[in-house]
Amino acid sequence: MAPKRLDKLVGAVGLMAANLLGCGGDGTGRPSPAPPQWFDPDGVGPYPVGVTSVRVTDPARVDPKTHAPRELRVEIWYPAAEAARDQPLDHLDFASDAPAELASQIGDAGFPVVEQPAVRDAAPREEDGPFAVILYSHAYGGSRNQAAYLTTHLASQGYVVVAADHTGTTMYDMVHVTGEWRNDAIAHATDRPLDLTALIDRLEAGTLTSGSIEPPVDLSRLGVMGHSIGGTACLLVTSTASSFYDERVRASVPIAPPTQAAWLFGPLNAIEVPTLYFGGMKDGLAPYDTEVVPGYEAHVSRAGLVGIAGAGHFGFTDWCDDAFLAAADRFYDNPTWRAVLHDGCGSAYVPTERTHLFTKRYASVWFDELLRGEEDEARAYLDPSGVPDDIEMRLTP
Secondary structure, three states: OOOOOHHHHHHHHHHHHHHHHOOOOOOOOOOOOOOOOOOOEEEEOOOOOOEEEEEEEEEEEEEOOOOEEEEEEEEEEEEEOOOOOOOOOOEHHHHOOHHHHHHHHHHHOOOOOEOOOOOEEEOOOOOOEEEEEEEEEEEOOOOOOOOHHHHHHHHHOOOEEEEEEEEOOOOOOHHHHOOHHHHHHHHHHOOOHHHHHHHHHHHHOOOOOOOOOOOEEEEEEEEEEEOHHHHHHHHHHEEEEOOOOOOOEEEEEEEEHHHHHHHHOOOHHHHHEEEEEEEEOOOOOOOOOHHHHHHOOOOOOOEEEEEEOOOOOEEHOOOOOOOHHHHHHHHOOHHHHHHHHOOOOOOOOOHHHHHHHHHHHHHHHHHHHHHHHHHHHHHHHHOOHOOOOOOOEEOOO
16 A cells, blocks of 8 residues: 555645645655655655666557557656665666667757656565556657656656657657648547557556566556647547547546547547646647637536646646757757747746646646545645636536
8 A cells, every 4th residue: 555645634734835835855856765654746755766668569550651560669657666766867868769860860959868856777666556557648749758757756656657659759750740740640649549558458468568677556546648639649548439448547637638639539528537637828739728628628527627827838848948949949840840849938938847846736636536545635735716826727526
C-alpha cells in the first residue's frame, strides 16, 4: 500500500500553504530524505524516480514508411528503490535521442541537454507497490519526453508513467512536413489510440520491457493523459461510441485537446470515464472557448475543467526554454511550424512555471481520487470556490 495522507485538516493546511507558496520539496529537484506521511500535490513526492527506455513493436500494424511492424520508442518513469536517491540524475540529449539520420542536424541546431529529476535505469521500488499506471500521449510534433516536469512529478508521487513517441508525428518527423501541418495531424490521428492500447496490452502481459526493468503495476488502476492531439487520443479511448474504446481506462486527463476533431471518431457525450480537461485561455491552437470548454460541456458523467489565464499551447510542456526554441527555429524550415512552437512561450503568456504548477497540482489530485481512492483529500483541492484568481474551475459531479 502507498503511504496515506494525513486527515482532512492537515490536507486543508497543506492546500493553504500551496496556494500561498506555490511550491514544494527542497528546491533541488530531489525528494526529501525521508518520505512524508502525505503527498503534497505541488511538491516532489516521497519516492526517488527511475527512468528507462525501451522499444516496442506492434505486429498487428504495419508502418506505411518502413513496411515493417509499427515500432514505438517508449519512456517509463517509476518509483525507484531507495538506492537511487543519491545517484546522478539523467540528462536528455536530443542529438543522441534523434534518429541517426538527423543526429548531426539536431546537434548543429544546438538543442540543449536537459536534466530531469530521475535516475537512468534505477532499480524499481518493490515495496509500496504495485503502483497505478498513467499513459501519456504527446502533442503532434512532440516527444515522449516533452513534459518531464509532469511525468517525473507523478512518478515521485507513486505512479508508473509510460509515454511513447508516436511514430510519424514526433518532433523529428516534423522536419519532413512542408505543407499544412494540420492535415498531416489528422491523417495520423487514429494511430494514437491504437498505440495506447498496444502499450496497455504489453503492460497487461508483463512484457513492456521484456523483463529488463519491470516496475510492479496494478492495471486495475489505469489512467490516460495527453497533450494536444494526445489529449484527443485520451478522449477516443474513453468514448464508448468510439471504435478505439478501451474499457481498462479508469481516469483521463486531456490537456489542451482539440475536441472537435474527436467528434469525427466518437461522440464525447458517450464518455463515461471521469475526465479532467485542462486548457490555456490564451491558446491559439486549441482555443479554450471553442475546443476545450465544449469538450467538458459534452460530458454526461463526472468531469472537471481547469482553465489557466494567460497560458498557451506549449506552456504545458518543457519546450518554452529559450535555448530549445532558438534551436527549433534553426532546425525547422517550415515557418508555420516554427511559429506554432512559440504558442504559450515568452512574455506574452503567463510564466510556464505557473502553468506547470497548476497542471501538476490538479492532475495529481484527479488521479489520486480516481486511481487511489483518496476522495476526501482530492476534493479539498478540487473546490472551485478556493482556486487562485487566474484559474477557472468547473466540476460536474
